[in-house]
Amino acid sequence: MRGKESRAPGGTAPEGYDKYAFEPFAVTVDLAVLTVRAGALQVLLVERGQEPYAGRWALPGGFVLPHESAEAAARRELAEETGLSDLSGLHLEQLRTYSEPDRDPRMRVVSVAFAALLPDPPEPRGGGDAAQAQWLRFNALGPLAFDHDRILADAHERVGAKLEYTCLATSFCPPRFTLGELQQVYETVWGTALDRPNFRRKVLATPGFVEQVPGAARLTGGRGKPAALYRAGDAKALHPPLLRPSSEGRP
Amino acid sequence: MRGKESRAPGGTAPEGYDKYAFEPFAVTVDLAVLTVRAGALQVLLVERGQEPYAGRWALPGGFVLPHESAEAAARRELAEETGLSDLSGLHLEQLRTYSEPDRDPRMRVVSVAFAALLPDPPEPRGGGDAAQAQWLRFNALGPLAFDHDRILADAHERVGAKLEYTCLATSFCPPRFTLGELQQVYETVWGTALDRPNFRRKVLATPGFVEQVPGAARLTGGRGKPAALYRAGDAKALHPPLLRPSSEGRP
DNA sequence: CTGACTATGGTCAGTACGACTATAAAGGGG
DNA sequence: CCCCTTTATAGTCGTACTGACCATAGTCAG
DSSP, rough: SSOOOGOOOTTTTSSSOOOOOOSSSSSEEEEEEEEEEEEEEEEEEEESSSSSSSEEOOEEEEETTTOHHHHHHHHHHHHHHHHHOOOOOOEEOOOOOOOOTTTSSSSSSEEEEEEEOOOOOOOSSSOOOOOOOOEEETTOOOOOOHHHHHHHHHHHHHHHHHHHHGGGGGGGSSSSHEEEEEHHHHHHHTTTOOOOOHHHHHHHSSSTTTEESSSEEEEOOOOSOOOOOOEEEOOOOOOOOOOOOOOOOOO | OOGGGOOOOTTTTSSSSOOOSSSOBEEEEEEEEEEEETEEEEEEEEEEOOSSTTOOOOOOOOETTSSSSSSHHHHHHHHHHOOOSSSTTOEEEEEEOOOOSSSSSSSSSEEEEEEEOSSSOOOOOSSSOOOOEEESSSTTOEEEEEEHHHHHHHHHHHHHHHHHHSGGGGGGGSSSBHHHHHHHHHHHHHHHOHHHHHHHHHHHHHTTEEOOOOOEEEEOSSSSSOOOOOEEEEEEEEEEEEGGGGGOOOO
């Protein structure tokens, strides 16, 4: 549009658009909310109570309201779904838009998908007018409703790729974290094991990725030598990137 | 939506949606069509004939029809705009969706933006019911209509980044090309000069990036030693990536 | 005290990359 | 026809990065 108003389907609208000269679309957002918990990649899902796909798991989401952008709708839905009032430290990123005409059997729905990363996963709040949201392990998910399998796969791929060349991994971590926790984020998302000394060397050699918390604070959680605490630096990109092993060697 | 039908704005629609229980959105596509021509990055633009932004350049695009996906709409609009019947060798990639409520002063328009790369730029066809599309140099563009400056900047950034770790550059080249042409794609999009022997070594060392045309075909265009011809290989990703110089050294 | 466990520090060789020099093959101008 | 410009291609060399290791330090469970 905009280059050629006359192309509006259903009629010509030379000056202002005729609001109903074209088929209206419902615009929604779908959220792939990821976290690393208990050493596994987990996703926030809701159980559908109605047809179609009753009983199946689906990504949380909802309609975009007339006065808000898709980003605002995503933040609002996420707050409602998780009950998380403070969305600081949240990474929310637009994935892509899914617009196949038959993706919702009831009507034409165009959905803008987002990937969101949470550091410390709060239990989804119970109070709500709809099905309860729950964290489920990314592996061993049955088929989801609609095209949500594809959305989730795209989100996983995107996050995995961005770990390589951005500092995104810190978005999975609490404000203070150890390098072991950071490494576990990489290993969990990528599904591979990394060499610990090499990972450490690489992260510390990247200026602005992490910075050590000055007051020699140390986390004593379980056994083993206590680890130094770090917080996220101000860098956004990783140069050179931290490539995942699976994508490098090709014997 | 889909997790909680009751959240449809404007009313509850327990089973099927009430088609007009929510504010309808117009859904459009906007195309950032890029090519490398005459040693410069060029963009396909149309001149607006009507308010708002009359006389300004805008990205080509149009409404998504009720029965087609955004991708299909993008292909259709591109064919109409360029008159290019064969869209083989075309790279079309969804960029992101722009949904700010006030991005079009007339009404609520949600636009799915695409980046398209053309190898050999055909002159845009004259026949059409709207303003003529033209190739303009990416530099020295005045402000575009709507938020199209931002869309174009995002497209440029995305393409520049994907040159680093994918084989996308071949999408800017004709079916047979020399390594010099391929290098010029990188230099034009990135706006930097590259060392020729090093570029050559890197490209040839990446398996599946390009493969030499067997029948010692050589292009004799201008002066200098004739160059060997190559075609795109079957690889999609570059490992390790070909990083642009600007993003590496940071003195 | 001992052993398991984790964090941290270091070595070493293979590889990739930037900067650079050299050679080959064409056309143009005298 | 010779020389010079132009472009393609080949190779060299030192530095930086990386993967695969080995070694040490600090804490907890028994």
